[in-house]
Amino acid sequence: MVVASVDNLADERSKAQFDVGAMKIVWAGSKHVFDVTDRMARIVASDPEFRKDNRTTLGRKELFKNTLRKMAHVVKRANELRLTEEEASKLRFFVDEPGYLDLHWGMFVPAIKGQGTEEQQEKWLPLASRMEIIGCYAQTELGHGSNVQGLETTATFDPKTDEFIIHSPSLTSYKWWPGGLGKVSTHVVVYARLVSGGQEHGIYGFIVQLRSLDDHTPLPGIIIGDIGTKFGSGAYNTMDNGFVCFNRVRIPRNHMLMRFCQVTREGNVCLSDVPKQMVYGTMVYVRQTIVSDASWALSRAVCIAVRYSAIRRQFGSQDRGIETQVLDYKTQQSRLFPLLASAYAFRFVGEWLKWLYADVTERLQANDFSTLPEAHACTAGLKSLTTSVTADAIEECRKLCGGHGYLCSSGLPELFAVYVPACTYEGDNVVLLLQVARFLVKTVSRLAAGKKPVGTTTYMGNAEHLMQCKSSASSPEDWLKPSVVLEAFEARAFRLAVACARDISKFSTPEAGFAELSIDLVEAAIAHCEVIVVSRFIEKVQQDIPGDGVKEQLQILCFIYALHLIHKHSGEFLSTGCITPEQATLANEQLRTLYGQVRPNAVSLVDAFNYTDHYLGSALGRYDGNVYATLYAQALRDPLNDTVVPDGYEEFIRPVLKQTMRLSRL
């Protein structure tokens, strides 16, 4: 079938004003990462075992077994091809299906690495690396998730036998949600209240064997299963999120992860000289990875919506000639291009956060804990900001694709369903923003005591200026000056944080003030996180970037990112007096100009993500633009079209038709 739309993407690509190949390297991070990523994506795309176009039509049991098969195939291919850890992790990524491997490699192994002693690491890590055991991470309970200090599961030391007794004292203490727990894992790191000598000593991790390594049956004292079907077709239902109840299960004393707290043979509890929050380290690690993942999910949705918007034509011609590409409508651009810019922004801030995490890890190893609060605030805040924006953006991309976006074959409904729990897992996004706010209020009150802020709060050291400054923007072009943009963002964030700190001090206790003002505190936290993203993007575009026109495109995207936020939060920028209504209008004017500049490059900017059609999994986002023929072919493949006359006709359609005929004769 000849389809005119195919030409549209070729036309679009011919308009690009930059070197797409060079942009691909910038997006990947380096030539090496690009090569590995590209190779792994192609291996997955060309392997029929990794087919995923039937996922949304499978029942839960079939779907889960299908995932088990794929995960086993990932491990097999990783071994056969002798992949490095970096390559294997990319291969798994492109399989694009939540599964127990994520929790095993993403949380169980990091928990042992981060919280186990050297001896414990030597014992458990080889078993885990060879996958002779499969592990997961069980922190959340039926009654408590966000409030980790409220967990009820107990680990009571019994000095008579040199064992811990792991116990679930109530229904609400059942572990509930851990991925991989329900049906697959043989082992788990369980977070429980340490009790020794009749006293409680806080929450720690304990390695517990769940299932027999011979026949996979649960060990005595363990009741375990899957928590049930989750939101959406396919989506996160490939994962066995599980529950477990421990009925006085005994484990050897050395199964407690003892890097930060040791329990001796006599039951004495010895705390090492490190902050107790180190036990939350696995969460900090995973939050940092979630920020990088946000840019992948967002860019994927944007890639689908941009390509389809270039193909889709509506209105614009009075004489039945060629219609307007919906990508040419300013309203479409104003909804889509900020998301494209956000994808690039999150990619760069994700890379920066990796660096920050590596830096804090190095310091922690040298017993320097000074940057831990900042690392916690940054990972928590950026996890919250990027996942909330991405989840909303995927839904916006669905709407940007009109009716066809609602079809599973667009790839967007499943992407939304699989992505949206990222706003909840690894810390509910509001709860995490309140952690950032706590850090900001502390920073502000330390300023008053003459303490110089460091790291991402360094800008607050310029307190007097930030409280008084008025933006100098007097033309749309002024909004292309990094200093003008940054000043507005920093002043807004600082003024919001100072107002919160000031208002809290009016309450009888800081806790009462914090609780009452939590809505304002969340807004101040978002404003601070946006300072981080905007400044990292500006830093990035100020570097030397090879490739014709690449830097120019990134500059355009950077200003779109910043100026769309000024528009979105104009209430805050205006009410804090950082900009005037006239300056807000100038910023909008500049934004419209920037949309016009990005327009000819939009398709090439999403090509730079280098996604295979397999990974995109979308009839609308295909590289060749052959949208309509693919939609039709996929509709024909739907199980409902297996027969022309549907199952149920004899029982349920025919009798109704007959009854109607009788009624009409009356």
Ligand SMILES: CCCCCCCCCC/C=C\CCCCC/C=C/C(=O)SCCNC(=O)CCNC(=O)[C@H](O)C(C)(C)COP(=O)(O)OP(=O)(O)OC[C@H]1O[C@@H](n2cnc3c(N)ncnc32)[C@H](O)[C@@H]1OP(=O)(O)O
């Ligand atoms: C061959 C194949 C290869 C395949 C490879 C595959 C690889 C795949 C990789 C995939 C990776 C990941 C997959 C992800 C899947 C997701 C699965 C989801 C898992 C989960 O959800 S696990 C459970 C997560 N739970 C939470 O996040 C709970 C949220 N709650 C909390 O974090 C805390 O309870 C709290 C922070 C909200 C409150 O804690 P509390 O102790 O009560 O603290 P406060 O009183 O508020 O604060 C006390 C001080 O502590 C500071 N603080 C708090 N947290 C931290 C921290 N994490 N680090 C450092 N400091 C912290 C806080 O700031 C306070 O400080 P202050 O006293 O103010 O100085």
Ligand SMILES: Cc1cc2nc3c(=O)[nH]c(=O)nc-3n(C[C@H](O)[C@H](O)[C@H](O)COP(=O)(O)OP(=O)(O)OC[C@H]3O[C@@H](n4cnc5c(N)ncnc54)[C@H](O)[C@@H]3O)c2cc1C
């Ligand atoms: C798909 C998925 C996978 C998961 N995987 C795992 C896993 O592998 N291991 C594991 O241990 N856990 C896992 N979890 C659990 C997850 O970590 C928790 O659900 C999450 O931490 C949120 O906790 P909660 O469910 O208790 O929410 P709640 O805290 O009950 O949140 C309910 C509401 O209350 C609000 N709220 C709560 N506290 C406050 C407060 N102090 N101030 C203001 N508002 C507040 C929240 O904002 C939210 O709106 C998973 C969850 C999901 C959805």
